Amino acid sequence: DFLHALSEVKPAFGADDSELEDAIPYGIIHFSQSISAILNDGMLYVENVRQQERLRHMSVLLHGPPASGKTALAAHVAMKSDFPFIKIITPASMVGFRDEVAKKDHLHKIFTDAYKSPLSLLIIDNIERLIEWNPVGPRLSNSILQALVTLLQTPPPKGHRLLILATTSQLPVMEQLDVTTAFDRQIRVPAVQNTREMEAVLAESGTFESPADVNEVLNRVREYTSSERVGVGIKTILTTAETARLSAQPAEWFAEQIAGQINRYNPYGERVAMGE
């Protein structure tokens, strides 16, 4: 079964894959079964683009809360695809362009390049940033948005095949902008939901050395948040844990920071300005 290879935690990355590797600094940890389901779906779309007659093009949106692992999962699927042309379009790769026209032209050029390969995979990371979304106004680049939506829906020329994996942490914005209807499929990437999943993450990552340390950390978290519910992205957990190690009181400091992430939202899920 071609999906089998995906379940290893630390894939051995090839030499040319350094940009994709970079997107997965902590590997892929299987802290819940949703991770396998996501990877399975990803590979199903890879195989459709590779094999189907009339479907030589597919666009997939990975969405989920900030830091939940969207970019890492997209990079992982891309590496597993073995497609000859793989490219990741990040906000950082766009920041040097003068204005929205230049960005739009660059985006168009990358698609044109992809059309030259018989089998291409593009990752468009953080599409809210690509279209220069900001909630005040609200403002965005309509010209990049229009190009994006069009390119997502346009099949490559005959004899060419293209899979697009895009990521966003702003699904409601994308719904509102009608960008979601331009995608053929969607994949939801969840946050780490509870202390049990967090335990899996901390144990597998080896940030804290002994199970006892992990346990102390989890108890502190429960104390601070008065709950088993966590709702924090895996990236936040991993980097906070790493930072905590240099602190005078790692468990305490870790728990306090995680609780801070959670308490910024009130019990109704509304964001509360931290300065208030």
Add this chain to the structure above:
Amino acid sequence: DFLHALSEVKPAFGADDSELEDAIPYGIIHFSQSISAILNDGMLYVENVRQQERLRHMSVLLHGPPASGKTALAAHVAMKSDFPFIKIITPASMVGFRDEVAKKDHLHKIFTDAYKSPLSLLIIDNIERLIEWNPVGPRLSNSILQALVTLLQTPPPKGHRLLILATTSQLPVMEQLDVTTAFDRQIRVPAVQNTREMEAVLAESGTFESPADVNEVLNRVREYTSSERVGVGIKTILTTAETARLSAQPAEWFAEQIAGQINRYNPYGERVAMGE
């Protein structure tokens, strides 16, 4: 009767028609009688432009929900018209232009080219995309909109005749922008409404091999949606079915995806953000 030839499911496309052919990858399936009515009306307008004295120009808007087959039906009518000049203006053919002025000039140029033939047919696909509509703001290109509305209403020079077929999945937006009043006629393209119509689509397309397979799929759909009502575009059904075939559990996967399309809308028809 000149309308008769239209009722064949898989028309034999001519050599020069590859762009139009491309718009109809799955042929035309007669899953309901509205399909014949649409094609009849389309050919009536073709004949009016060809034969009438004072009416040497006509603009028709095909509107309907996303993926309902608007582009395919317009392409089909165009192929049947046998007009010497046929051109399809798609968002993809516009994406390379620098800005709205360049797009507007290109649109104008295509009309000017069409005026050179005694008998021309233009398809303007997805006019909401052409005018760069996005619902936030809302924003759009007023200069393209103004040119479009003017060109829709302007007859070609004497001795020339022009039929314009435009498509949109945003009729309310077009009403709001007063674009609809610029069209002489409108044609409504419906979604696949219920499981009976879906059965016709799946059976004729041959995606699932046996009637038993089709039956299993339909039962699953009924189970997931708890209803006979479907309301999904034919393109979505056909591409989802094709993707499902590579899945481990095709019927299950197909039904789940179709249900997902439907459940994004609440019982009052309001869109529900998927991330909530």
Add this chain to the structure above:
Amino acid sequence: DFLHALSEVKPAFGADDSELEDAIPYGIIHFSQSISAILNDGMLYVENVRQQERLRHMSVLLHGPPASGKTALAAHVAMKSDFPFIKIITPASMVGFRDEVAKKDHLHKIFTDAYKSPLSLLIIDNIERLIEWNPVGPRLSNSILQALVTLLQTPPPKGHRLLILATTSQLPVMEQLDVTTAFDRQIRVPAVQNTREMEAVLAESGTFESPADVNEVLNRVREYTSSERVGVGIKTILTTAETARLSAQPAEWFAEQIAGQINRYNPYGERVAMGE
């Protein structure tokens, strides 16, 4: 009486008048007495500009619902005026200009040209389109609007006389923009109001061959709309009738289309989105 010549239905147009002729493809049909009144007023303004001492300039706004015959009536008055300089400014003649500055300059140039003749008449057709009005935003070209309003109110140099006939189907918008106060006079062009007036139109135009045919058509219309009230522009009636002739069931098809035009508005006169 100089107004007498106006009452003929099909004026014999001169050779140089082809652009004006083009605006009146179906001639002028006297379906109600408001038509004579409009033409009388038009000629009164022609004579004022020609004869008065201190009033060497006048601007007149013809307004009415879409397709009610505004452009044809303005063209008819222009042809009857026998002024040495007559020019019609249409949206189509503006569509090739790059941007609003270019359009504004062109508009200014046409007025400057008109000032060179001792006696000039300008038709400015569809001023909502000239100023690039669209109801969303709302958006418009303020620079064209300002130029238009100023040029409407500016008398030509001494020894020159100018009559301006402008048309619009958006009177409320023009009121809102304070454009109407820039006009010296207004003329209201009504739609075809009821089945009696529609009978006159169909009978005089000769689209349907016998009075019996006309009768069948009218009965069908009454049936579809359940009313004697029509409220549709004469242009719509004439072109729909012509299209209907190629249909399998002309009377039925004509009535259905006319009813569709009417039913888009609810009983309170509010527009109802057709897609709902």
Add this chain to the structure above:
Amino acid sequence: DFLHALSEVKPAFGADDSELEDAIPYGIIHFSQSISAILNDGMLYVENVRQQERLRHMSVLLHGPPASGKTALAAHVAMKSDFPFIKIITPASMVGFRDEVAKKDHLHKIFTDAYKSPLSLLIIDNIERLIEWNPVGPRLSNSILQALVTLLQTPPPKGHRLLILATTSQLPVMEQLDVTTAFDRQIRVPAVQNTREMEAVLAESGTFESPADVNEVLNRVREYTSSERVGVGIKTILTTAETARLSAQPAEWFAEQIAGQINRYNPYGERVAMGE
């Protein structure tokens, strides 16, 4: 008394005054005593600028309803001033400039020119048009507005004196934009208020030949408006009367048109869209 010369109805205009003369085609009719009061105030400001030590600069706003005679009164005061430098800035003199920056520069240049004369008078006609005001949006040229407000408040260099007379029919807009605070003084120009004042206008202008004709006209007006109140600008009365003379029934036609002007406003003074 220097104000005495103003009370003559038809001043004998000098040769160089043709542009000012043009602004007063029907002369100045003293239909009410407010006219003398306005002219008195105007000449008081002329004398202040001419004679005072510390006040070598003054800006005055003439405001009133459309067609009430603002431009004619400003031109009249300018002619009487005998200042060596007089210039009138009209919207028409601005229409040929490319954009707002060009207009702003031109405005600045005219002030700079005026500063070269020891004694200058500038008329800025229709400042709402100069700043490109339109009520939808609302939109205006902020850069022209800023220049205007600054130039209104800036005294010329030492040894130079400047009187500015500006006109507007949009006082509330000017209040809202804080333009009024930039003026040192304001003068209100009223409309013709009632049939008695209208009688004075018609009698003095001699448009209708005999007092009996005037009487018939007034009776018709009373009949149409069911009131003695008129509230129409003198320019409208004079041009409508002149046009009426070529009509078949002058008195009837005049009264109908005047009533139309009035009835566009409902009894609460709110404008009513004519098309409704």
Add this chain to the structure above:
Amino acid sequence: DFLHALSEVKPAFGADDSELEDAIPYGIIHFSQSISAILNDGMLYVENVRQQERLRHMSVLLHGPPASGKTALAAHVAMKSDFPFIKIITPASMVGFRDEVAKKDHLHKIFTDAYKSPLSLLIIDNIERLIEWNPVGPRLSNSILQALVTLLQTPPPKGHRLLILATTSQLPVMEQLDVTTAFDRQIRVPAVQNTREMEAVLAESGTFESPADVNEVLNRVREYTSSERVGVGIKTILTTAETARLSAQPAEWFAEQIAGQINRYNPYGERVAMGE
């Protein structure tokens, strides 16, 4: 005491001070004790900038109603400071620049020039005008605003000292724009509050020749406004008095104009459009 010299009414201006002198055409009249307090505070800030070690830079906002004397008071403090570099930035000095970028660059250049002197004083007059504020929209130049706020808060290079005096009659706008927080200190400049203060102004200025004349004027004002409260800027009082002298009935005319200023505001302090 160094503040003592300030209390003289008519300071003897030096030769190079003509631009500052120009800002104080009527001298400084001590109509209330708030005037001395303002001048004292102004000189305190002058001395701080001159003498303190760590505070080599200070920005002060003079705010108060229109015509209350803000510019004259700032100019007076500047003249008394004897700083080697003094410059006043007025809206008039900015009006010739093409656009906001040019204005912003000029503003920056003036600060750069000031940094070259060891001891500099800049007056930025009328900052609402500098930033091109207008209440409709509202609109303003954000790029000038940003530069202004930054320059107000930036100390000059070491070895250089800078005092900035800015004026505004739109304090609420400045609060709203958060410009006030960019100032280190604020000084409030009041209007002439009552007839007693007005008496001081009229007596000291010598506009009306005898105390009896002044008395008559004040009685008229009381009559017109039915109150002892005045609330009008000193500049308005002085220029209106000067204009009144050429009028036929100076006391009456003066009182009427002053009452007009007051009555434009209703008893709740809300501005009432004069045309209503």
Add this chain to the structure above:
Amino acid sequence: DFLHALSEVKPAFGADDSELEDAIPYGIIHFSQSISAILNDGMLYVENVRQQERLRHMSVLLHGPPASGKTALAAHVAMKSDFPFIKIITPASMVGFRDEVAKKDHLHKIFTDAYKSPLSLLIIDNIERLIEWNPVGPRLSNSILQALVTLLQTPPPKGHRLLILATTSQLPVMEQLDVTTAFDRQIRVPAVQNTREMEAVLAESGTFESPADVNEVLNRVREYTSSERVGVGIKTILTTAETARLSAQPAEWFAEQIAGQINRYNPYGERVAMGE
């Protein structure tokens, strides 16, 4: 312990640190224990960037009320870091750039420079000013905002490490703009809260010479504000105290000014326009 050195009040700054020194004119006073906690956290992030394997990049937001000491604290941490590349980006260093594109490019260039050093620290001071935020509109530079948010989240190339310290006094705005989610960590910088903390500040700074003087000042403040609560930034206290020393009545003047700062807010914490 490496955090120990931070607790000295007046650090001995190195020769190359003059720009950072400039940001701390009054040194760091430990008026409350929150100051140590802030410095401890700052150094923890310094050490993480220096030592961790996978975390070679970190962005930290210092936020707090105006004048609370954010810039000084960031500069202090930077000096203590001993990183080979340290740069502070202030609004003043941006004011000379022509427009937002130039500013954005400069920002990008500074990051590119920082990437050349193995160990870099950037202070981005006053990010609300950098993005040209103003609350009316609201307006801001979306292109700078997008670049900032992207650069904050982008790790430097391998072999390079970067710590970003940014400051803001507009946390709610940053929350609203979703800028805060781009930071890995946040540090809250509090105002001086009460008279006890104010006493520490005045005593340590030595602005007032004897403890008796400090006491008199504090008593006056209590009198004016009728409270022990202060809520004013340390910078305001220090500069007001310094200015007060040249005043005739230092204690009185200081207290009055401090009370003015506080009373601008009503008891509900809402800002009250000072001019009302």
